[in-house]
Amino acid sequence: MLDEERRSFVTSPVMIILAGRGADLQPSIGRGLGARVTGDDAVEIVVSEWQWPQAVADIRRTGAAAATFARPADYVSYQVKGAAAVRPAMPADTALADRYLEEIGRTLADLGLQPALVAPWFVGRGHVVVRLKILEIYVQTPGRTAGLALGGAS
């Protein structure tokens, strides 16, 4: 479901936001700290459970998640949805997060956002990994094509 272009997009320095929801259908929000794409059309997103305990708890409990990847320079965005699970972070995941933090910090600084301003959004502790098997993918870039389904159920 992810072509080569979108694979490289989600692993480039883009903003990552994700949502879970409770049994009562109350949604919750978190931010990602870097992502990778695995062979079987899943994305793995590093998340700080310390900072986003509700979103991580919801995803762990209900297995429902959505994630949007947005490029800060031009707002090009994609959203993926699917069945998710939470697993502990391995050293490779922590390394991924470290690399992401460095790259996204530089990207945002180039756009005029001070490192001190964006630091609160990226917390380097309490890492877990949300593994999301992609069932649906949508264009989310603001404009006429927003919401366009690229694959999967609509």
Add this chain to the structure above:
Amino acid sequence: MTPSLSDLDACFEGVIPSIVATCDAAGVPNVSYLSHVVRLDDRHVALSNQFFGKTARNVQDNPRASILLVDARTGAQYALAARYLRTVRDGPSFDRVAAAIRAGAAEGGKAAEMRLRGLDLYEVVDVVAVPSATLAEPTPPARRAAFADVEAIAVAVRDAADVEAALDALVDGLASRLAIPHVLLLLLDETRDVLVTIASRGFAAAGTSSEVPLGQGPIGVAAAERTAVRISDLSRVRRFNRAVESGSADEDRTRTVPLPTLPDVMSLVAVPVVARGRLHGVIYAESPARLAFGSEEQAVLSLLAGQLAASLSALEGLPDEPGLKSEPVPPARVGRRIAVVRHAYDDSVFIDGRYLVKGVPGRLLVHMLAIYLSEGRAEFTNRELRLAEALKLPDVKDNLETRLLLLRRRLIEKSAPIALERLGRGHLRLVVDGRPELDQRG
């Protein structure tokens, strides 16, 4: 401690995008960025949904939503649990957000895509501060306006003896008392539906007589909608575009004066000058700092704009002072030739090949020059100008004073060999240094 929405001013500036998450009836979440979150009161917010159809559809089936707000000064994040109530398509809140979106879109040149379709109202049931390891030191807010300073400016505007003094009292007061040094004052020319710069402070060029069409950009939108427009963090692209536009105008070729702008503008605010529904013009300020103009600065500017509008209305109604008429003197036959050319189709006037002004101020100058040349008379009264058939003065309440002021300032700015001297309220004199030749072209 649970934060209150009223403490979260810097989250509602539209600088750092907010995030909204919803969930459909089947339990599939949706998460997207939002351009505008508006605080309606301490328990309600409104979201503009120009594009995100899925969010709008989800809340019809399941009203529960989560909204993440970011403080634009510190980066602090707040998670709101909210319930969708309803969508409004008109009313004061809708108009305010629609105008803000149009102003921002006009800056970026994407007006058509950015039309506000509806404003979704939510009740906020919980606000939680998101934990973080660090918080940025908040940028110290600009000195808060003291009531006494605001009053002092209002009094100076109220008591001004004439239009020029009222305009100057305002722009000078903003700079000296409220630390708002980069200001333009534009007045409406209702004959052409444009706003014309009449006073300015703090820009590289004064920009007198530069124009903004009604409805265009933040200034034009503020005027057309009669609502304040604020932008707190112009993107680099927009700043680049503005820089290109403002640097490329050649007055003599384009017959337009470029609108002044700071090369590094980050924030701007435009406030309409309105009294009893009548639009007089716009107060416009820029700053190189992010978030320079908050809701308080906007409120102060609106208050002073109201005072200015009242003063302008009152000053227009004053009768001319009884004048001393001096004897006509024949125009000089010696001195250097001054070539004055008027192009009838846009009333643009050039002096010695340099663009001066267009519209009614141009007609006024040519009218006075023609009388000076034929009768040798250099003194004029507002009353006779108002009554002059040849001037085709618009049948509006007046604005003659402001047009003469515009003309006088442009003559000074261009170091023209013709000057307009004010003798008293309603009296003026043409001072000509040379031998004018008037050439009127079709």
